[in-house]
Amino acid sequence: MVDKLGRVAAAYGVRWLLPVELQEVHQLLGADLSIFNGDSEWTLSMPAKFVIGQDRYIAWSDVNPDYTARAEPAELFPILRQLARSREK
DSSP states (O other), X not given: OOOTTSHHHHHTTOEEEOXXXXXXXXXHTTOOHXXXXXXXXXXXXXXXXXXXXXXXXXXXXXXXXXXXXXXXXXXXXXXXXXXXXXXXX
């Protein structure tokens, strides 16, 4: 999924505005986020993963401002099994 305008990231509270100093650095490097994002905002989103149950509640999440720290996919298996069992009831 691509959240081009950052609406989903904003709704989940993982979108943040770059300070002017970082905007200038990005521009010097040729990375104009306003063009990339498709709006005039200079924002980035933290890497985030959510497992949302059919009841629309977040059953599991992984949000970390350090983009190099990611949850292992295997961490999802117990959560998915639990959600599958709850559907069977």
